[in-house]
Amino acid sequence: MDKGFFEQVYDIVAEIPAGKVMSYGQIAELLGHPRGARTVGWAMRSCPDELNLPWHRVVKKDGSLAPYMTLGVNFGDDIRRHLLEEDGVEFLPDGRVDMEQHQL
DNA sequence: CATTTGACTTTGA
DNA sequence: TTCAAAGCCAAAT
Numbered sequence: 458m459d460k461g462f463f464e465q466v467y468d469i470v471a472e473i474p475a476g477k478v479m480s481y482g483q484i485a486e487l488l489g490h491p492r493g494a495r496t497v498g499w500a501m502r503s504c505p506d507e508l509n510l511p512w513h514r515v516v517k518k519d520g521s522l523a524p525y526m527t528l529g530v531n532f533g534d535d536i537r538r539h540l541l542e543e544d545g546v547e548f549l550p551d552g553r554v555d556m557e558q559h560q561l
Numbered sequence: 562c563a564t565t566t567g568a569c570t571t572t573g574a
Numbered sequence: 575t576t577c578a579a580a581g582c583c584a585a586a587t
Contacts (some may be wrong), residue, residue: 494569496583501568523568
């Protein structure tokens with residue numbers, strides 16, 4: 458398979474069901490790279506809009522949303538929350554996703 | 562071909 | 575408990 462790491466990540470992220478979230482390490486592990494969390498994030502950094510990837514469903518292991526260093530910050534925290542709420546994800550009072558319920 | 566970077570994770574103090 | 579630093583992998587330059 459000439460498929461690059463990106464393609465694998467995109468495929469998995471695209472397969473994340475609504476109302477569910479996945480951590481970078483989790484995805485990396487599925488790809489066979491338990492330590493490739495950074496690489497997964499890197500794939501997302503490419504942010505292929507054409508695939509319309511639900512990258513907002515990809516969170517940190519703690520359940521907090523990714524900081525998105527790109528563009529310095531901000532995509533709008535409200536936007537991320539809105540996207541997840543739209544997917545049916547419940548937010549904890551800490552501002553984190555309820556991974557206990559949403560993490561696969 | 563070698564170096565740098567980057568949406569993370571884990572461990573140490 | 576919270577803060578800081580190191581480690582790792584793959585793509586881009």
